[in-house]
Amino acid sequence: MAEETTALVFVTQGPDAPQRCATPFYMASITAAMDGEARIVFQIDGVLLMKKGVAENLRALEGGKLIIDFIREAKEAGVEFYCCSAALQLHQMAEADLIEECDGVVGAAWMIDQAAEADVVLTY
Numbered sequence: 001m002a003e004e005t006t007a008l009v010f011v012t013q014g015p016d017a018p019q020r021c022a023t024p025f026y027m028a029s030i031t032a033a034m035d036g037e038a039r040i041v042f043q044i045d046g047v048l049l050m051k052k053g054v055a056e057n058l059r060a061l062e063g064g065k066l067i068i069d070f071i072r073e074a075k076e077a078g079v080e081f082y083c084c085s086a087a088l089q090l091h092q093m094a095e096a097d098l099i100e101e102c103d104g105v106v107g108a109a110w111m112i113d114q115a116a117e118a119d120v121v122l123t124y
Contacts, residue, residue, distance in 0.1 A: 004035060004036055004037060005031060005034070005036035005037070005119045005120060006036060006037045006038075006039075006117065006118045006119050006120070007027070007028060007031040007036060007037070007038045007039070007118060007119065007120040007121075007122065008038075008039050008041065008114050008115055008118035008120070008121050008122070009024045009027060009028050009038065009039070009040045009041070009121075009122045009123075009124065010040075010041050010043055010046075010111075010121070010122070010123045010124070011024045011040055011041070011042050011043065011046035011049065011124050012043050012044040012045060012046050012123070012124065013045060013046060013124055014044075014045030014046055014047070014048035014049055014054075015045075015048055015049070015054055015058050016045065017045075018058055018059060018060050018061075018067070019060050019061065020060075020124055021049060021058065021060050021067050021070075022060035022061075022064075022065070022067060022070050023060075023124060024040055024122070024124045025040070025067075025070035025071055025073070025074040025079070026070065026074075027122060028040050028074050028077075028079040029070075029073055029074045029077045029079060031079075031120075032074070032077035032078040032079050033077055037078075038074075038077075038078070038079045038080070039079070039080045039081075039082060039114060040074070040079060040080070040081050040082070041082045041083075041084060041106065041111055041114070042081070042082070042083045042084060042087065043084040043086075043087050043111075044084075044087055044090070045087075045091075046087070046124075047083045047084060047087040047088055047090075047091055047093060048091060049067060049071070050081065050083050050098045050099055050101075050102045051091075051093060051097050051098065051099070052097060052098065052099055054067075055067040055068040055071055055099065056068045068099075071099070071101050072101065075101045080103045081101055081102045081103050082102070082103055082104055082105070082106045082110075083098060083102055083104075083105050083106070084105075084106065084107075084108075084111065085105050085106065085107050086107075086108070088105060
């Protein structure tokens with residue numbers, strides 16, 4: 001990339017749509033590998049991918065790689081992960097329920113600020 005690109009990826013799909021769960025991590029990892037900054041925000045059912053025990057048992061494709069492996073590869077590449085506070089409430093989850101790869105819990109104002117500053121916003 002000529003300039004550092006910032007990508008913000010919103011993930012609203014969860015374990016009920018496993019075929020949609022790998023691509024957001026892949027796209028964010030590619031951004032990071034191209035010396036860009038990538039952040040993934042988990043909203044609605046997406047927060048379930050950050051819940052302990054879920055991604056460790058989920059595959060996008062039967063016989064394929066576990067979603068936790070996509071998460072860990074993205075984390076190693078420098079991708080940051082955030083969960084929407086309202087979505088945690090929706091699923092009666094707390095910060096203690098989240099996997100260690102999650103960087104924190106954020107609110108609507110933070111998400112809007114990040115989206116306004118990002119070069120690319122992707123939604124899954």
